[in-house]
Amino acid sequence: MYCEEHGEVCCCTCIATHHKSCPEKSTYSIPDTIDALFNLRDCKQIQSRLRDTLDSMTAIGKSKDDKLEALKDVKNGEIDKVLNYQRALESIIRKAADASRxxxxxxxxxxxxxxxxxxxxVxxxxxxxxxxxxxxxxxxxNSAQSFVCSKIAEEKMKEVNRQISKQKLRNNDGIEYTFTPNKSLMKYLNGLHGIGMVGKKRIDLYKIKESKDINIKVAGDSKTCCSADCCLTFDNQLLMTDYNNKSLKLIDTNTMTVIDVCKLDSEPFGVCCITDDEAVVACGGNKIQFVSYGYKMEPTRQIKTSHTCYGVTTKNDKLxxxxxxxxxxxxDMAGNLLKTISQDIDGNELFSHSRHVTFTENGDKMYVCDVNRGVVCFDGEDNYQSTFNDSDLNCAVGVCVDGRGNIFVVGFLSHNVVQFNENGKKIGVVIKQDGLQQYPRSICFDQTLNRLFVTKQRSDVVKMFELY
Known part of the structure; x- marks a missing residue:
């Protein structure tokens, strides 16, 4: 049976059940009306469209097979990253254990x-x-001899007793030194649900959910604050330089308040955390300053260099x-100069005014901001790859990554933050001038809570943007 009203081929039962409301003249017995119903040209057209659709399904099926193969390669590559990172962590733990031993x-x-x-x-x-x-x-x-011997013996006993009273001779009954495990480290490791974040690459432009101002002015600041760099500590606190007031400031990102200040003997510019209780600061006067920030921030050792120091980051025990x-x-961490990078393999100058520098999470790429040229990109072996810029970006001074394949770059003169993908293609302007006002200097990203922190030129305020 055929229902012309619905264009459906049916059995007699379906016609009687589902098509009883259709006009009587719109239902036909196919064998009785096949000459009127069948059109060879229509059949050929349907057959052609069917083959086109079949070809499309075959192509889509092949693309899915290709995608499955590519997905397997990507998965294995990501697992290799986990294993490499695991080996790096194990190496660090072994070194720390060796140091304690x-x-x-x-x-x-x-x-x-x-x-x-x-x-x-004794x-x-x-x-x-x-x-x-x-x-x-x-x-x-012999009384005389006994007298002499007893006096000599008495002097010897006095000498022994003097040594005992000075504790030069003593009983060593207890253990002199004991090893106390780092409980905070164990607590931190036990709290981990993995050794990194697993998430999809982000290919669209971030949007601002809300923004807040963080007041960084503290008692003792004689000038307006001016932060040239910032970074997040291992427990997600904000560490930032204030070169106008020659200090390093630690900000609680939960309460958005300054909780510690470390005064330095010269202007600090770049800052980077090395461990969970030590940071390194690039300072004026050709100096690299190490700072302990475990309980109370304190400057420790210094390294003098033969060059100006501005931006700083670390990888594999290198600065x-x-x-x-x-x-x-x-x-190296002792201050010895290992390498200077200034040209590509063809001898072309790579930088004109280098500023901040950062690595991707797995260390396979390094990005260096250059005021005039944009962002200079290197691979994990410090080999030059490319330079990228955009008309929306004017005077690139700060750079950070989101851990999902994106790069945020601060434009000092364009007064904005531009989002690029890892290959240098612009995604868009994530923060415009009206959200920043003027002259942003540095940037860092909280990958756990999608928060972007931006410091500014001559400002007592750091901007926090929650993104989605």
Missing amino acids: NEIESKYKELEKDILQEKQD DGYEVSLKESDDKLKKAER YVTCRGSSLYIH
Whole structure:
């Protein structure tokens, strides 16, 4: 049966059940009316469209197969990243364990040396006292000799007692040194649900959900604040430089207040966290300053360099330092200059005015801001790859990554933040001038809560943007 009203082929039961409201003349017995219903040309057209649709399905099926193969490669690549990061963490833990073990060995070696010296002294006194005792026994029948021997023995006993009172000879009953595990480290590791974040790459432009002003002015600031750089600590607190007031400031990102200030002897520009309790600061006067921030921020050791220090970041126990000029310098943690990068393989200058520098999460790419040229990109082996810029970006000074394949770049003179993908293609302007006002200087991104922190030139306010 065929229902012309609905263009459907049906059985007699369906016609009677589902098409009883259709006009009587619109339902036909196909065998009885096949000559009127069948059109060879229509059939050929349908057959052609069917083949086109079949070809489309075949092509889509092949693309799905290709996508599955590509997905498998991408998955294996991401798992390799996890394994590489795991090995890096294990290496760090082994080094830390070796350092603790070496410290114990060193302490106990010193202790063993002291005890051996004391044992040698005790053995000498024991021999001397035994000699005195033997002489007294032999001089028992000679009063004069007994008197002499007893006086000599008495002097020896006095010397021994003097040494005992000075604790040069003592009983070592207890353990002199003990190892106390870092409980905060264990607590932090136990709280982890993984060793990184797993999420889809973000290909669209972030949008602003809300923004807040963080007041960074503190008592003792004699000038308007001016932050040239900022970074997030391992527990997501904001660490920022204030070169106008020669200080490093720590901000609680929950209460949005300054909770600690470290005064420095020169202007700080770049800042980067090395461990969960130590940061490194690029300072004026060709200096790199290390700062402890575990309990109370305190400056520790310094490194003097032969070049200006501005932006700084770390990777694999190396310091990457920009100079506000034509070079990028790589130092070890002791300050030794390992490498200078200023040209590509063809001898072309890479920088004119280098500023901030950062790495992707897995360290496979490095981005260096250049005021005049935009963002200079390197691979994980410090080899130059490309330079990208855009008409919406004027005077690139700050850069950070979101961990999902995107780069945020601060435009000092365009007064904005531009979002690029990892290949340097512009996604759009995520923060415009009306949201920043004027002269942003640096930027960092909280990957857990999608929060973007932006510091500004000569301002007592840091901007926080919650994105979605």
